[in-house]
Amino acid sequence: MKSTSLTDAISLIPNGSRIFVHGGAATPNALLRELVLQANQKSDLTMIHLHTEGPAEYAQPQYSNTFRVINLFVGSNVRKQMDYKHIDYLPCFLSEIPGLFLSEQCPLDVALLHVSPPDRFGYCSLGVSADVAVAAASRSEILIAQVNSKMPRLHGDGLIHKSQFHAMVEMDEELPQLKSPVPSKSVQKIGRFVAELIEDGSTLQMGIGSIPDAVTRELTQHKDLGLHSEMWSDGALRLIQNGVINNSLKKIHPGKSVSTFLLGSKELYDFVDDNPSVLNLAVDYVNNPINIARNPKVVAINSAVEVDLTGQVCADSVGHKI
Secondary structure (H helix, E strand, C coil): CCECCHHHHHCCCCCCCEEEECCECCCCHHHHHHHHHCHHHCCCEEEEECCECCCCHHHCHHHCCCEEEEECCCCCCCHHHCCCCCEEECCCCHHHHHHHHHCCCCCCCEEEEEECCCCCCCEEECCCECCCHHHHHHHCCEEEEEECCCCCCCEECCEEEHHHCCEEEECCCCCCCCCCCCCCHHHHHHHHHHHHCCCCCCEEEECCCHHHHHHHHCCCCCCCEEEECCEECHHHHHHHHCCCECCCCCCCCCCCEEECEECCCHHHHHHHCCCCCEEECCHHHHCCHHHHCCCCCEEEECCCCEECCCCCEECCCECCEC
């Protein structure tokens, strides 16, 4: 497959298409910008995605005659638009989303992907986001890729041969980065309390935010930790570089730090590029409770926004606000 122009690539999308958009730091913003530019030539398009990075202009009300948006995760770039009638939220466990695609309960016509250049065998990598993109790519009739030399090539599930793409657009851009927050004194104290509960040899799952990051700062004296998590960022990277996370006691994928997507600094992206000690796998495998339970002393470290008097924890909404 030869490289084509943005205009020609986006022109391949038929009216009435259901479009999967690669997410996180792999958001194909060059393709999305061109799609918005062609909005007056398109109709009845449905955008389906997890959290994306970038302006998400297609979600703005002026484009509501062209685009409907189905969020599988509500990111900050679409949160203010959630009250508009063309914006929907489909609540679902992350691990179950690939099943929606594979069973065609949530059918897809087009996948807009962000990949590394092909290797000498012709395979591109889905880079920092394998998550649900592996299943989405397998069920979409039309695959359109932004090919970016700055996208790291990760070992694992996210390999697609160049012959499978209907259009490939070469467009280099820096990947979106997430800076580690500077923890407040109260957050530091929480981090210390949580770190004291974690035993040597534990396998960690980490969420995103100031609390999980603060916990990683307090784990520097721990030993033989493992990592099996849907995502991780620079906090885990520091522990890997210092040898605290070495994955030596894990029962599945020993010696490997397992993820489904990554979001962090350029240092993180450089570290995982072609790194055989990092596996980026599909989320229906990584988040499968059966696979999680095979590892020793699993500890999940996440933030919450609400806890009720019965102990129920909510991490995705405050009252009616998602």
